[in-house]
Amino acid sequence: MRDATRQTVVWEALRAVLARRSAAAGRDTLDIVDAGGGTGGFAVPLARLGHAVTVVDPTPDSLAALERRAAENGVGVKGLQGDVADLGDLLEPGGADLVLCHSVLEYVDEPAGALSAVRGVLREGGAVSVLAANSVAAAVHRALAGQFEEARRLLAEPPGRWFSRESLAGLLAAAGFTVTEVHGVRIFSELVPGMTAESDPEALIALERAAAGHPVLRDIAVQLHVIAHR
Numbered sequence: 734m735r736d737a738t739r740q741t742v743v744w745e746a747l748r749a750v751l752a753r754r755s756a757a758a759g760r761d762t763l764d765i766v767d768a769g770g771g772t773g774g775f776a777v778p779l780a781r782l783g784h785a786v787t788v789v790d791p792t793p794d795s796l797a798a799l800e801r802r803a804a805e806n807g808v809g810v811k812g813l814q815g816d817v818a819d820l821g822d823l824l825e826p827g828g829a830d831l832v833l834c835h836s837v838l839e840y841v842d843e844p845a846g847a848l849s850a851v852r853g854v855l856r857e858g859g860a861v862s863v864l865a866a867n868s869v870a871a872a873v874h875r876a877l878a879g880q881f882e883e884a885r886r887l888l889a890e891p892p893g894r895w896f897s898r899e900s901l902a903g904l905l906a907a908a909g910f911t912v913t914e915v916h917g918v919r920i921f922s923e924l925v926p927g928m929t930a931e932s933d934p935e936a937l938i939a940l941e942r943a944a945a946g947h948p949v950l951r952d953i954a955v956q957l958h959v960i961a962h963r
């Protein structure tokens with residue numbers, strides 16, 4: 734259920750970004766880099782849509798699984814072992830139409846440096862899709878579990894692996910990006926008990942889609958999805 738919600742909201746935004754970029758570039762095949770793309774959960778479906786996709790990930794096991802998944806789906810995805818901060822050493826500058834950075838900033842030592850490296854490999858007008866864990870949601874969920882002190886700490890001083898809409902937008906702006914869209918991913922699906930979520934999954938997904946762009950509700954989503962342009 735949680736994954737279905739994430740997939741729906743993120744893919745809807747990605748499909749719109751891809752369509753706009755294809756129209757602007759006058760090409761159906763876009764050059765896409767999935768930084769920290771892991772086993773290809775996004776990269777392989779993007780390759781199946783006909784795009785040229787490169788995954789950069791530090792974990793050899795993930796890259797091996799990516800290769801298997803791509804082969805099973807009858808597509809080619811280039812896998813490169815490396816760190817998002819080193820994209821500039823691994824790829825030609827200004828060669829990508831879209832870079833995904835999904836659930837990765839939580840693991841990097843310097844998110845600002847990572848985003849700067851992402852910008853370096855994007856073409857002018859290219860986009861980055863960032864998915865990151867929301868400290869505000871983490872505080873809400875800790876509080877609902879009775880962990881009030883931890884919730885207070887998360888609000889007052891979120892550790893490095895947590896972000897808020899403001900901090901994420903600030904990092905992107907500092908790296909030279911213009912933020913164009915912010916969506917909330919998994920708003921209600923994590924707040925309602927599992928059995929309630931399963932009682933009418935389709936209606937819940939429709940609710941999540943409607944709430945994703947809501948100016949208040951998106952800020953309490955488990956993950957923030959930001960689209961920004963170079």
Ligand SMILES: C[S@@+](CC[C@H](N)C(=O)[O-])C[C@H]1O[C@@H](n2cnc3c(N)ncnc32)[C@H](O)[C@@H]1O
Nearest residue numbers: 769770771774790792816817835836837840841
């Ligand atoms: C939670 S998984 C997300 C995978 C994929 N992006 C997705 O959304 O399904 C985190 C991924 O980030 C990768 N990773 C961790 N540190 C990284 C770094 N410094 N640079 C690039 N990727 C990194 C991990 O190997 C792992 O594949």
